[in-house]
Amino acid sequence: MIHRQGPFFIEDYSLCEFVTTATQELVQIVTSLLYGPQLTCGSDDQSSVYLIPTITDIYCRILAFSQLFLEHLTDRAEQKDEPVIPIPGLTFNGVILTGPCTQGVLFSSSSYYLLGRLENVLGFGSRSGGMGLLSTNQIEVLCDKLDQSEDLAQGKGIMRPADVRKLYARVATVLEQLSANEQ
Numbered sequence: 001m002i003h004r005q006g007p008f009f010i011e012d013y014s015l016c017e018f019v020t021t022a023t024q025e026l027v028q029i030v031t032s033l034l035y036g037p038q039l040t041c042g043s044d045d046q047s048s049v050y051l052i053p054t055i056t057d058i059y060c061r062i063l064a065f066s067q068l069f070l071e072h073l074t075d076r077a078e079q080k081d082e083p084v085i086p087i088p089g090l091t092f093n094g095v096i097l098t099g100p101c102t103q104g105v106l107f108s109s110s111s112y113y114l115l116g117r118l119e120n121v122l123g124f125g126s127r128s129g130g131m132g133l134l135s136t137n138q139i140e141v142l143c144d145k146l147d148q149s150e151d152l153a154q155g156k157g158i159m160r161p162a163d164v165r166k167l168y169a170r171v172a173t174v175l176e177q178l179s180a181n182e183q
Contacts, residue, residue, distance in 0.1 A: 016107065019065045023114045026058055030121045034133045052134065056142045059122065063146065064158050066111060070167050073104060073175075101179035108172035115165050124161055 013021065033051075097103050123132020123139060134142065146158045159167070 015065070016069060019062060019069075020107075020111065020114070022058070023062050023111075023118060026055070026062065027114065027118050027121060030055060030118065030133050034121050052138060055122075055133070056138070056145065059118065059142070060145060060158060062115075062118075063161060063164055066115065066164050066168070067159050069111075070164070070171060073108070073171050099179055101175045104175040105172050105179060108168045108175060112165050112168040112172065115161060115168070119161050119165070 097106060121132055123134045123136075143160065146160060
């Protein structure tokens with residue numbers, strides 16, 4: 001899921017890179033829809049009828065993959081006898097990140113931020129002030145969909161967005177503590 005030479009390598013991306021890129025692009029799309037020209041939902045504009053369900057479907061898949069990544073990260077962090085191999089050549093602001101826990105902290109923190117930004121532009125929670133792309137009714141439908149969907153690993157409902165973000169923050173904290181031992 002994480003390594004470029006792993007089985008989930010898609011073209012030039014690992015699965016984690018692919019989902020992160022998709023999340024960034026979805027944030028950009030929703031932001032441009034929210035702050036750009038307004039959507040028209042008249043009978044002559046069929047594209048808007050499919051737009052919101054498509055966005056919510058992509059969002060559900062991002063949350064499902066995030067849940068899977070978090071399960072993988074926590075499992076790997078708990079396996080002290082089997083070391084985690086760092087991703088070679090990973091840099092951040094020009095600095096090469098060599099420790100796997102440091103890399104995990106960066107991934108978890110950036111995922112936390114991206115999902116928070118996406119929640120905000122979609123209209124979840126108090127941070128958005130109800131001023132997101134989705135109406136209250138559409139958010140309720142999305143939450144029902146999350147509850148009824150199966151995640152990618154356990155066959156249970158997909159975690160709620162706030163719970164996924166909290167778990168990313170918790171994983172980042174644990175990996176930050178472990179990264180002190182890498183140096």
